[in-house]
């Protein structure tokens with residue numbers, strides 16, 4: 001089931017007024033829902049000592065949201081300098097930041113290890129010699145290759161650009177130790193938007209097996225294993241949510257068994273983005289045009305600059321028409337933006353109630369990988385972001401982009417060089 005009934009109950013009665021006050025389009029996020037999901041994760045994994053969520057900043061890099069994550073005690077998963085800056089501005093210290101970059105440049109290592117530092121998660125064995133001041137604590141991203149199947153969004157592990165291979169991994173730790181590391185973690189991320197909880201259980205089993213192998217071959221006891229993000233959410237009405245409780249129960253049993261066998265237990269980390277905020281956001285947009293040609297089109301005042309997932313992944317996002325949630329879905333249409341790209345569509349051949357111009361459309365589940373992915377192609381700017389607070393107030397947490405923002409990069413010092 002998409003967007004929770006609770007979020008709907010909190011949002012829909014005041015949505016007309018919110019739209020009148022702020023103007024559409026906008027993404028709006030639900031503080032109560034985000035906190036409830038955070039509490040659910042913490043409770044489910046409470047029996048694993050040292051359990052920690054590192055929110056994947058790229059999913060929703062907004063300070064107001066990240067502040068909520070900090071208040072819940074979560075760290076941050078970062079892979080770029082702006083994400084590091086954001087996390088540090090919110091008070092994250094070294095061990096609150098997993099820096100999981102790939103194809104990393106020297107200045108990025110310097111930024112990650114400078115200032116407050118981070119937990120450095122290396123994506124490749126060749127990077128070991130490129131880290132300027134090798135840290136005491138280091139982690140590697142493991143790619144199991146043909147040992148696991150991936151899925152559509154992240155791809156098959158053997159084709160995925162991430163991580164060190166099964167054959168390289170022991171040597172990676174050996175080399176890191178030779179460079180002075182004395183504390184170690186292990187990371188992996190093999191699925192994205194996965195709704196089958198047993199897949200995550202297998203991931204935990206895989207990293208624990210590797211932890212045992214590292215101790216056997218190198219005498220290294222891992223401080224933590226990080227099972228990555230990739231926890232799925234049901235975008236379609238007929239999908240069941242990920243069974244977090246069953247997943248936590250089975251993973252906890254694996255950790256307990258590991259502890260009994262080996263006499264120690266690594267902590268468990270995860271870096272959920274989508275699961276934490278995806279269902280707790282919606283894109284609200286106004287219908288502004290109708291067009292009847294070979295198909296019926298409904299044109300809205302947002303476009304793919306606000307939500308790329310349908311175009312990138314053919315992703316489904318459920319749509320409600322405000323005030324017509326229970327009306328018969330008697331029309332089939334494409335819901336489109338105004339960008340000059342034929343994949344600028346929020347829905348394709350979707351059955352919806354008849355839509356009048358001026359109706360508000362609520363596009364569900366845009367709280368992760370929504371606003372953040374947007375681009376400015378075709379001069380289409382990104383919309384504002386709002387936060388529905390627990391006390392019922394609504395707060396602007398990012399303004400819409402302006403023409404000045406768009407043209408800002410055209411202001412520069414002239415620089416011409418003569419060739420020949």
Ligand SMILES: *Cc1c(COP(=O)(O)O)cnc(C)c1O
Nearest residue numbers: 056100229230231271272273274
């Ligand atoms: C994108 C990403 C995540 C978050 O993925 P979700 O699907 O949002 O859970 C976590 N870790 C890493 C390394 C990522 O690149």
